[in-house]
Amino acid sequence: MNYTNFTLSDLFFSIGNLSTLPERILIFSLITVIVIDLLNKGKNTTLLYQISLISMLIGVVVLLGQWGIQSFLISFDNSRISNFSYIFRFLLLTCSILSVLLSIDYIRCSKMALAEFLFFILTAGSGGMVLCWANDLATLYVALELSSLSSCFLSGHTKRDIRSNEATTKFILMGGASSSLLLYGFSLLYGISGGQLQLDKIASELPFSQYFTVIYIAIAFITVGMAFKLSLVPFHQWTPDVYEGV
Template sequence: MPIPVVAFLPVTSKVAAPALFTRLFGLIFPHFPNEWHMVVGLLAASSMILGNLIAVTQISMKRMLAYPSISQIGYIMIGVLAADPENGYASMITYTFIYILMNLGTFARITSFGLRTGTDNIRDYAGLYMKDPVLTFSPVLRSPSLGGIPPPSGFFGKLYLFWHGWKAGSYPSVLVALVTSVISIYYYLKIIKLMFTGKNGRSDVSTTYIRNSLVSPSISKSSIEIAMIIRALASILSGILIDPIIGITRNTLFQMNYINFMFPNFFFLLGNLSPLPECILVFSLITVILIDLSNKGRNTILLYRISLISVSIGAVVLLCQWVIQIQSVSIVSENYWISNFSYIFRFFLLICSPLSILLSVDYIRCSKTALAEFLFFLLTASSGGMVPRWANDLVTLYVALELSSLSSRFLSGHTKKDIRSNEATTKFLLMGGASSSFLLYGFSPLHGISGGQLQLDKTASVLPLSQYLVVIHTAIAFILAGTAFKLSLVPFHQWTPDVYEGVR
């Protein structure tokens, strides 16, 4: 699986699945708080412990990053468990935003190093600073943020998240998160030390891979270098401006905008045009395929420009809708519920897409793989991942999740001629199919018990009055298992390291 795909996949899952959690379980969990909060807390704690402990033992950079991605979702779940829409969800959203910047930047470094050396072994990073200072100082700025060392934004994001989790009474989860964060600092600093100390502890000796690698091109000529610098600066700036970011997140979640009352007709029109960003992505992916067919894959620059411009336009449109419409509204027969949560999570995905496209430029050129297919499935996964947080019926929710998941699985098989990539894709397809089945087995009983209701809010309102509590708890268990597969929560995480390692 191409490295830009692996940079994109964990970010989309960390955005779409928490969106599903806050939307679905925010309606169901309040009726059964004691039973299921404990289960989710155990899953989160197990993910934090296992992810960080196994990461210490890894020698492959890709597998070493796979296990921290498992632990990161455990941290994010602390905000979900807080069940505090104002502070708990705001802390979760803030940390998710910071994680997006950190994760994409880390994979930009791995992409650059892999293209120049052909290896991802951690030991082969020894002495990197002598050959490529830009590639060295990027993780120096970013790894402390992933581990939670001040002053980068990761420290303040974790502090805000853990503090509100503690105030909400999630004491075991927060204590586990603190201990495992210290463990993560160890293996991140170990890599930084290796880059500067060189082979066998000698600062003047680098590995054969480093000595034979290509010299990093100037920043202005490399899309990967540009992506690395953007993410490094964004990580630093978000740390400096963390207080305004937290304040904006908390205020915009519940603040009312009086423009809505001044222009009610425009507000109604804007509400019914809320799917416009997704429509822009769909139009762009169709355009990409048509241009590729007519030019037989020759005009790659045009495909990149169309993709980047369309995603940028979608982000601008979404921001305009967000600024004007700060009030929840239902559209299309109450099948969609537009709120500030939906704007935030959709905007996160619109940030991920162009950065992942920038990562793919050099990779696609060097690997000589099909660009149009890559862009098509990436845009499809983005458009599908934007829907779950504002879907208000079971069918739309399931179809959107499957659209995003299935496109991600096709992306994972983009390098079709590589055996290990095919093996990783097969595992991803099998485990992804299992998670989809679990979700469907969970949705079906809820649909039946509620008397055929599809709307989530109406379905949830019927559950406390039902006499089929065993069936309801079984359905919730299936939904939780299916979501845990997509999130890579322990013990549903087995596919994640293998898929990461299958990157070629």
């Protein structure tokens, strides 16, 4: 290595391929938050707050450090990392940091469990970041559900509020319905592509002339499933009730 031109980006990649290091940091942080909360029995909330913020800030620094050296496309079997994915991962980390900063006083005043709140924020953030570079159906579905379920549990964080419980119930029911539609669409694509999971291989292996109708049915199921999760018209009727309960 040429130490005369040694930069911060070289430091992050000098010990191997660490393109998914921000996600690993968040996963390690959420495990640490839960362990510390169990050991301290929910007393030292300031430490949990600091660990979460520091881990997300480190993730932002790592992403910025990786930007220069990772200007080219990295493609693996289950991931596809490019500058486009770095932008959205940076935005997700920034939104997670702002969510913690803006919510911490309310969580303390309402005397709700801080560890659970931080755990779900970190889980939703890590799931969304994995979703940015997922390149196969399995990783895509798991990352989407990780982010969706964490958001669902966050909506019911105020357990003593009846409206919050109602919002969580509706979120779970609609989320389960949309996940089943999405999974059925994925299974159709998996079957007609000859058992391929990678998105690029599915696109190249799909027999359009032979299974034209089935492909459109799969696309329809995936579109409806995503529309439910994104609250797109006309699949948005459940969203106002959830927002009211939160």
